[in-house]
Amino acid sequence: MPTDINWEEAIKPLLKKYKGKRHPLDYANVYQLLVMVVLSAQDSDRHINQLAPKLFEAYPDMATLSHATPDALMFYIQGVRNAATKAKWLIGIATSVKTDGGIPLKQDPLTALPGIGRKSANVIMREAGAAAEGIIVDLHVLRVAPRLGIASGTDAKKIEQQMMRVLPQKQWDAGMAMSFLGREICRPQPKCDLCLMNVVCAYYNSNKH
Numbered sequence: 222m223p224t225d226i227n228w229e230e231a232i233k234p235l236l237k238k239y240k241g242k243r244h245p246l247d248y249a250n251v252y253q254l255l256v257m258v259v260l261s262a263q264d265s266d267r268h269i270n271q272l273a274p275k276l277f278e279a280y281p282d283m284a285t286l287s288h289a290t291p292d293a294l295m296f297y298i299q300g301v302r303n304a305a306t307k308a309k310w311l312i313g314i315a316t317s318v319k320t321d322g323g324i325p326l327k328q329d330p331l332t333a334l335p336g337i338g339r340k341s342a343n344v345i346m347r348e349a350g351a352a353a354e355g356i357i358v359d360l361h362v363l364r365v366a367p368r369l370g371i372a373s374g375t376d377a378k379k380i381e382q383q384m385m386r387v388l389p390q391k392q393w394d395a396g397m398a399m400s401f402l403g404r405e406i407c408r409p410q411p412k413c414d415l416c417l418m419n420v421v422c423a424y425y426n427s428n429k430h
């Protein structure tokens with residue numbers, strides 16, 4: 222089993238494979254992206270992609286969303302996990318930022334908005350092309366990173382910190398790359414023989430597969 226991995230080198234094939242690949246949420250601009258990221262928490266990207274067109278027809282930007290009532294918004298997002306809470310969050314966000322141009326693209330002001338944690342902020346900043354201030358750790362990364370051996374434990378914040386320590390900032394898109402790997406190859410039942418990371422992967426090399 223490989224022990225002393227140079228992750229800055231080892232992560233390069235993964236970064237190359239998924240470089241510039243868009244997030245599966247089918248958004249048209251940063252406003253739509255932010256709304257869809259909030260809605261997709263604990264729900265599926267596919268579900269949110271399905272309901273998004275009608276939602277954005279009714280609320281095409283932050284300004285219109287800021288005038289929504291929770292009941293009116295619920296009509297478009299019913300069926301989403303925790304819809305009532307998310308409706309309040311979205312109206313709270315819209316009231317706070319007021320316009321699409323008011324959406325902040327930095328970690329601190331984004332996470333100060335209701336319903337947006339570090340992971341969501343990292344996703345929004347990545348897709349908007351802002352400089353990374355962290356590494357995306359979603360449910361896929363929570364599974365993939367410990368398998369790879371680049372991080373350990375089950376706490377998203379600690380996993381993010383461990384990866385930020387071993388990877389330089391220019392490689393912080395590794396989180397989204399691991400998320401794509403987790404969606405395609407490193408599924409709960411991993412397809413290790415097809416995986417481009419199996420040479421360095423702790424799970425694969427520990428003969429657990």
Ligand code: SF4
Nearest residue numbers: 407411413416419422
């Ligand atoms: S080798 Fe297997 S366990 Fe390791 S990252 Fe790839 S799919 Fe996941």
